[in-house]
Amino acid sequence: MIQKNNEIPAPIEDEYGDTLYDPAADNKINLSSSLRSFFQKKLNNSSDLSQDVKSKLIDYYKSFLKLSGYDLIDFETYLSNIDQGDTTDKTFYFSEFDNFFQTISSKNSSIIETLNEMFTERKNNFVNWNEFKNTFTQMTNNAAWKVVETKVSDPNIIQKAIKWSEASLKVDKKSSYYLDTLAQLYYKNNEKDKAIATEQKAIDAITDKSGTQLDDYKEVLEKMKNGTY
Numbered sequence: 001m002i003q004k005n006n007e008i009p010a011p012i013e014d015e016y017g018d019t020l021y022d023p024a025a026d027n028k029i030n031l032s033s034s035l036r037s038f039f040q041k042k043l044n045n046s047s048d049l050s051q052d053v054k055s056k057l058i059d060y061y062k063s064f065l066k067l068s069g070y071d072l073i074d075f076e077t078y079l080s081n082i083d084q085g086d087t088t089d090k091t092f093y094f095s096e097f098d099n100f101f102q103t104i105s106s107k108n109s110s111i112i113e114t115l116n117e118m119f120t121e122r123k124n125n126f127v128n129w130n131e132f133k134n135t136f137t138q139m140t141n142n143a144a145w146k147v148v149e150t151k152v153s154d155p156n157i158i159q160k161a162i163k164w165s166e167a168s169l170k171v172d173k174k175s176s177y178y179l180d181t182l183a184q185l186y187y188k189n190n191e192k193d194k195a196i197a198t199e200q201k202a203i204d205a206i207t208d209k210s211g212t213q214l215d216d217y218k219e220v221l222e223k224m225k226n227g228t229y
Contacts, residue, residue, distance in 0.1 A: 035064050039057065039060070039061045039064060042057055058078075058081075058082070061078055062078075062096075065078060065100075066103075069118070069121065070100055070103060070104065070118075071122060071125070072118070072122075072132070072135050072136060072139065073125060073135070075100055075139075076135070076139055078096070079093065079096065079097060079139070079143075082096060083146075090146060090150055090152075091157075093143075093146070094143070094146075094147065094152075094157050094160070094161075097143040097164070098160050098164075101140070101143075101160075101163070101164055101167070104118075105163075105167065111167050111170050111171065112170065112171065115132070115133060115136060115171065118132075119132045119133075133171055133172070134172075136168075136171065137168040137171045137172045137175070137178065138168075140164050140165070140167055140168040141164075141165065141168045141175075141177065141178050141181055143161070143164055144161040144162075144164040144165040144168070144181050144182070144185060145181045147161040147185065147188075148161075148181060148184045148185060148188065152188075153188075155189065158185060158188050158189050159189060161185050162182065162185045162186065162189060165178065165181050165182040165185055166182060168181075169182060174205050175205065176202045176203075176205035176206045176207075176213070176217070177202075179198055179199070179201050179202035179205055180199065180202040180217055180220070182198050183195045183196075183198035183199035183201075183202055183220070183224075184199075184220065184229075186198055187224055187229055192224065195224050196221065196224050196225060199217060199220055199221045199224060200221060202217055203217045203218060203221065
């Protein structure tokens with residue numbers, strides 16, 4: 001049958017049902033979306049894959065992330081897969097996050113300027129600038145906090161985590177959570193005075209004084225002061 005001129009072809013979908021091309025909307029083939037869907041679904045269902053195959057998938061995903069300019073949502077998914085796949089040794093997780101961080105922070109002298117550029121390129125993926133900003137700061141703080149949480153003693157990793165934490169506070173200066181993370185990293189880096197001063201800032205920044213957060217931070221501060229942290 002010959003297609004009539006006024007007939008619109010059906011959308012083309014990939015094997016997961018994601019639309020690659022919708023003639024009615026006159027969209028271009030969304031190759032990035034297709035690759036994103038492929039990697040995410042393969043890695044999310046990787047329990048039956050050999051370690052060799054999974055390693056190759058991660059390598060390909062890394063290449064995709066670099067080519068796409070490190071989309072925050074994609075990188076967050078990538079990190080989550082690494083985190084779930086390695087429950088004891090987080091060395092690879094920290095290395096991958098630092099590679100991302102170095103790429104982002106080297107683009108401009110200001111992290112705010114870099115994030116503004118990234119948001120302009122990908123703002124359709126976020127409700128607004130605040131959501132984009134929060135995605136970055138939460139991911140950065142989570143990586144830094146994991147250094148505290150897993151009791152890392154490697155000074156090189158601790159010092160890198162301090163830079164991650166400081167970057168999150170350049171974007172959100174009043175977050176009590178981010179201040180607490182940075183304070184504990186300072187202490188782990190043998191910067192006791194800075195740790196105590198920053199933990200006090202974290203306490204002062206708490207908005208809900210009735211919750212357990214205040215007591216937890218006060219306990220951390222007291223341990224820092226008496227050397228039992």
